[in-house]
Amino acid sequence: MSDGELRTYSLVELAVERLRREILSGRVEPGERLVEEQLTRRLGISRAPLREAMRLLAQQGLVEHIPRRGARVATLSADDVQELYEVRDVLERHAVAAMPAAPDLTALRAALELMRKATEADDRLELANAHRQFHTEVVALGGNRQLADLYSSVLVRIQLYMAVNMRREAEAARAEDGVLRHERLFAAVEQADTTAVIEALTAHGARTYLS
Numbered sequence: 001m002s003d004g005e006l007r008t009y010s011l012v013e014l015a016v017e018r019l020r021r022e023i024l025s026g027r028v029e030p031g032e033r034l035v036e037e038q039l040t041r042r043l044g045i046s047r048a049p050l051r052e053a054m055r056l057l058a059q060q061g062l063v064e065h066i067p068r069r070g071a072r073v074a075t076l077s078a079d080d081v082q083e084l085y086e087v088r089d090v091l092e093r094h095a096v097a098a099m100p101a102a103p104d105l106t107a108l109r110a111a112l113e114l115m116r117k118a119t120e121a122d123d124r125l126e127l128a129n130a131h132r133q134f135h136t137e138v139v140a141l142g143g144n145r146q147l148a149d150l151y152s153s154v155l156v157r158i159q160l161y162m163a164v165n166m167r168r169e170a171e172a173a174r175a176e177d178g179v180l181r182h183e184r185l186f187a188a189v190e191q192a193d194t195t196a197v198i199e200a201l202t203a204h205g206a207r208t209y210l211s
Contacts, residue, residue, distance in 0.1 A: 011045045015053035018043060023062050023073055024156075025125045026163040030075040034063065061157040076161050084158050091151045092135075092201050095142030101192050108137040112179075112186055119179050127178070128159055134182055138189060138197070 111134040118127035188196035
């Protein structure tokens with residue numbers, strides 16, 4: 001790969017990260033148009049890396065391309081959200097059933113620590129990201145990489161849905177409560193108690209994995 005290709009790739013990565021953060025933080029709302037001219041100026045990049053970034057965000061389910069109208073932040077109907085929760089639950093149960101008796105909890109422990117730090121910093125977006133990472137690491141313990149990747153993509157789309165209500169959630173729920181719930185889930189995984197793991201996951205509720 002040439003220096004020019006590396007630079008273009010890094011610009012794509014930076015654009016993906018910045019736009020993804022804006023979308024998942026609720027700064028840009030579902031359905032909001034993403035205008036190329038505005039984005040190239042604001043991000044300081046050309047059209048080529050921006051379009052590649054938008055393509056990657058579309059693959060993640062965060063951006064939609066509408067024929068003859070351009071791109072916009074993805075929208076989710078009530079049915080979409082319900083179906084995502086159903087898929088999430090099915091994948092979790094399948095992965096938990098396949099967990100080994102003595103799993104390596106290094107990555108899961110690191111995700112829990114990130115959650116604690118985000119709580120202390122009162123960074124709701126990083127806390128949501130840490131929650132998603134924690135749940136993905138739980139599912140990854142089942143040993144099916146393809147399933148874990150699919151599960152992570154489902155959680156990103158659920159996080160997009162939750163971003164709309166992030167401020168309301170911040171007022172309605174204490175971040176510390178979320179940490180405590182995930183500590184209980186960690187303890188269940190550590191004990192290799194699959195029934196307790198499923199119960200802890202279910203206790204998160206059908207509304208959101210972020211609480």
